[in-house]
Amino acid sequence: MNILVVHGPNLNLLGMREPGIYGTFTLERINGAIAELAAELGCTVSFVQSNSEGSLVDAIQQASGGFDGILINPAAYTHTSVAIRDALAAVALPVVEVHLSNIHRREEFRHHSFIAPVAVGQISGFGPDSYLLGVRALFNHIKKEIVTQA
Ligand code: CA2
Numbered sequence: 001m002n003i004l005v006v007h008g009p010n011l012n013l014l015g016m017r018e019p020g021i022y023g024t025f026t027l028e029r030i031n032g033a034i035a036e037l038a039a040e041l042g043c044t045v046s047f048v049q050s051n052s053e054g055s056l057v058d059a060i061q062q063a064s065g066g067f068d069g070i071l072i073n074p075a076a077y078t079h080t081s082v083a084i085r086d087a088l089a090a091v092a093l094p095v096v097e098v099h100l101s102n103i104h105r106r107e108e109f110r111h112h113s114f115i116a117p118v119a120v121g122q123i124s125g126f127g128p129d130s131y132l133l134g135v136r137a138l139f140n141h142i143k144k145e146i147v148t149q150a
Pocket of ligand 1: 009010011013014015016017018022073074075076077078098099100101102103110
């Protein structure tokens with residue numbers, strides 16, 4: 001099983017700015033923890049981070065064929081991007097949306113997600129654990145899909 005982990009804009013700054021909101025873990029450390037969990041579960045993970053909407057759309061389109069599911073923190077594009085939502089819908093892979101912070105207890109403009117309606121589910125508010133919970137949720141979801149297809 002192959003999972004693509006997609007990080008949106010500014011997440012490359014994790015651990016360097018705004019630790020009060022986003023914590024002290026760097027993106028590299030989060031990716032390391034995801035890779036460790038994936039090895040335990042017996043699946044492989046690839047990572048992409050971009051600050052540009054078009055590059056994220058390209059990465060999602062290219063996931064078709066090579067991956068069984070997508071874990072995504074679309075960051076600010078969560079609240080603005082019809083293009084990323086359409087790419088996720090088009091690629092037709094199971095998607096889990098994750099957020100470090102609880103977007104529902106923050107500013108009103110963060111409460112709406114364009115991504116949630118095309119995702120299997122959303123995990124929000126658990127810091128780096130959101131990613132790890134998301135990997136487990138996506139892994140279990142894909143496994144169930146494989147069993148029901150058999
Ligand atoms: O809580 C999350 O994971 C978010 O997706 C993070 C986004 C924000 O726009 C979403 O509403 C919720 C922002 C990511 C920016 O990350 C930074 C990290 C360090 C310093 C500055 C920004």
